[in-house]
Amino acid sequence: MVDSRSHRWPQPLKEQPSRIWYGGDYNPDQWPEEVWDEDVELMGEAGVNVVSVAIFSWSKLQPREGIYDFDWLDRVIDKLGKAGIAVLLASATASPPLWLTQEHPEVLLRNERGDVIWPGARQHWRPTSPIYRDYALQLCRALAEHYKDNPTIVGWHIGNEYGCHNRFDYSDDAMRAFQDWCKQRYQTIDAVNEAWGTAFWSQHLDNFTQILPPRYIGDFNFMNPGKLLDYKRFSSDALKAFYMAERDLIQEITPDLPITTNFMVSSLGSTLDYDDWGREVDFVSNDHYFSPGEQHLDELAYSSALVDGISRKEPWWLMEHSTSAVNWRPINYRKEPGQLVRDSMAHVSFGADAVCYFQWRQSQAGAEKFHSAMLPHAGKDSQVFRDVCELGEDLRLLSEEGLVGTTLAKAPIAIVQDYQSEWATEHTATPSQHVRHWTEPLDWFRALADLGIRADVLPISAAWDTYQAAVLPAVYILDEANSQRVRDYVSGGGKLFVTYYTGISDERDHVWLGGYPGSIRDVVGIRSEEFIPMGSDEGALNYLQLDNGAVAHDMADVITSVAASARVVASFQAPKHTGLNGLPAITVNTFGEGKAAYVACKLGREGLVLSLPELFTEMDLTFEQAGGNGDILRVEREQQETGTKFVFLFNRCDHEIELDLAGEPLVASLAGVDDGHARIDPNGVIVLKDEKEASASL
Known part of the structure; x- marks a missing residue:
């Protein structure tokens, strides 16, 4: 584990109280x-x-x-x-x-x-x-x-x-610094060749002086993916x-x-x-x-x-x-x-x-x-x-x-974000330029909010595996350590949602072999042989219907085998000539003491809202706010020692929201409360304090 600096916060001026800056x-x-x-x-x-x-x-x-x-x-x-x-x-x-x-x-x-x-x-x-x-x-x-x-x-x-x-920066200063960075990361030039797959296109390196920044190589050419990923890492480090x-x-x-x-x-x-x-x-x-x-x-x-x-x-x-x-x-x-x-x-x-x-x-x-x-x-x-x-x-x-x-109260579910996956999926030679790691997590966050469930969002190195449930949304890169975290989490009783484009490559952007998602196939209990990119080109497949009413766009998987421990929750409905009709679209697998759902396509916010309630049932998941009012975003900050709680209620809609409320709010912007009945206008917010006042009926 990498050491972090201790948290230190700016203190008030002399004789001033502690306040929000x-x-x-x-x-x-x-x-x-x-x-x-x-x-x-x-x-x-x-x-x-x-x-x-x-x-x-x-x-x-x-x-x-x-x-x-x-x-x-x-x-x-x-x-x-x-x-x-x-x-x-x-x-x-x-x-x-x-x-x-x-x-x-x-x-x-x-x-x-x-x-x-x-x-x-x-x-x-x-x-x-x-x-x-x-x-x-x-x-x-x-x-x-x-x-x-x-x-x-x-x-x-x-x-x-x-x-x-x-x-x-692509200057000679940057070139020399990148060469030094590669020496420190890989130690030997052979290790660089292995990491970057330089056997492809005769890119073999004899020594570190041959390492160049990813300078211009022509308008219709493709930079070595491993090198480009490392240059993004290097640039952040520089x-x-x-x-x-x-x-x-x-x-x-x-x-x-x-x-x-x-x-x-x-x-x-x-x-x-x-x-x-x-x-x-x-x-x-x-x-x-x-x-x-x-x-x-x-x-x-x-x-x-x-x-x-x-x-x-x-x-x-x-x-x-x-x-x-x-x-x-x-x-x-x-x-x-x-x-x-x-x-x-x-x-x-x-x-x-x-x-x-x-x-x-x-x-x-x-x-x-x-x-x-x-x-x-x-x-x-x-x-x-x-x-x-x-x-x-x-x-x-x-x-x-x-x-x-006070601190943000822990949500019942964590959405995992990964900068390495984001950078790797930005490459120009991928199954679809419309799919990136960052295109998926916000859809999950919004869909959960529509169902009355607030999610935490955590970097992959954080403790997402301490949550009741977690989502790996198009986490393209899973190294061996994080793949093992997935196994340990689910086998120990965790409930995991995994989507298409997850576990495809290791930290070098080398594809895990044997079918997708290569590094965690055993956990999700399925094997995909091929991607199904979708687009708007004439005659191309531009969407896939699911038998639960949801519609997939942009990307899906060709799942050709399902483990005996897995159950198909939804399937694709497609013309016979596509070879996709009846293939699994959403599955749930029992792995150890836990369960892993696999969503084999990009459903978007609307498709997730349609599909998640059945998945919750299949995975034996109940959320306190599930089934609540998705018109309201409810966020809590709490003081662990005293139990003091601040509840923020935001109107997510373009129309007025009415709700019952116990107690008077501390803050009511574009909102009002009259005898326990509250109104929150569009762009409005109410802030309440303490357990009694926080018991809003949504």
Whole structure:
């Protein structure tokens, strides 16, 4: 087991109570100094108690090589501290100043074609550049030495969204670092050849100097899958090594201040291995921006559940989200009334003890000038700012009622997420480009929510095998250790749901032989010989009907043998000429003391809702909330020692929901309670406290 850093949380300023942290990125260097006093005053009005400063301020802090200017930042921090507003101080290394890249253009990224990524945006530096690291660490040292005794600073915000724009670099610095990474991982070049299957296409390597980054190989060619998977691992590790160098230097000078950096966890694919990174921060932080449309709340809840899983149920920090529209989509939709408060409460319900935005004051110029902020272009006389103030008051109340220090209650079922499977299934030579690991877990999360069941979302290295039931959704890579965990879990009495595209390859992306799912066929009790990709091309199979009424799209399995210990729950209905009619689509196998269901096709949210109730019966599973009202997302935070419970009730629908409620809510946004009868409007939320008040009849 890899060691993790002990959880350390930023502590309140002297003589201030412990509260949910509330604020956002603050960029005073974008504004004349006369604006700063107004900012601090309005922050107090909104209930802001923390801001992150200097995230992109390198050129302001170090206008020329060897020349530092901290006077302006001293004045800002002094104003904030006197107003009782704490500071997370950034290392300011996210983007280099122009004098540095002009003097040392060799620190700039190169893309896969070898083109230089020039200054003009942000994060245009190489993670493996020793020159860039030296300059960054000089700045870190200067900042840490200057502010090491400042009482307003409660923690460090290192870098910013590592890998957002510089995940992959193909320079010679990166090449040499990748060669060293491969030496450390494999020890011998023969081991690299074995891992990458270089016998294919005459790619045999004689020595480590022949290892290149996955540079451009033509528009219609396929990169070696093992090499590409390792390059994604290497790129995550290279950025992590850069972060750790900054962290370790700063920690040496300010050992009492906790350190974090902001992840970008969502359901839609990942940049880095955030579970691995989660072991290297004192507290997990995340940036999350809403998905427009009807999945808005569910995707947010799924992502927050995954952050809680990465944090192992320790409090985590919502470092960035938006008050309304962002600036980087083709269409930047605004948030609907109520969603500013509702979204923040959803993050809090899943374990966030800090709610922060990008950013405090909306920029007047630059690429993010149309990105919403806590104080918009319209100023304080705006609905956004009124909602910001309402949220500040809600968070103050929840803090006073004791929410801080409670944790997300354990759900009855865990959905497993795996970054390695995500990266492997991104390759361009797979059975279907419409199927990735990340395309399946959210469907399960939403389907379970439709059935009134909340799920936890856990990285594969976490303790998913301590749950009553668990889901392996298209977990393409299962190494021997995790395959054995599956066997031990089910044989010991666990109830496991396994889908198509699970257990296909080992950690090297070598296919397990003998039929799918190769590494756990004995557990699920079936054997599939072939994939059934489905699509919309003329004459192609574009869906498969199941005899239980569900419909499969995109991917299915050709199951040709079923163990005597397994029962077929649903079968495919297909034209005779396809050879698929009557083949198993859903099975349940008894394995030791437990049971494993196999879902041999992509059913989507609707098909899972149709199919799961019968599967629960087959697997002897009962859930307290099963059969409840899927219109409500119910999330609980609890204090184990005292039994105190906070219950969050969110409206998942586009219509008003009515329910009976015992007790008065602490928070009621777009909701109301009258004599035990509650109404929650679309985008509304109610928060209750304690056992009595939590007994909502849904």
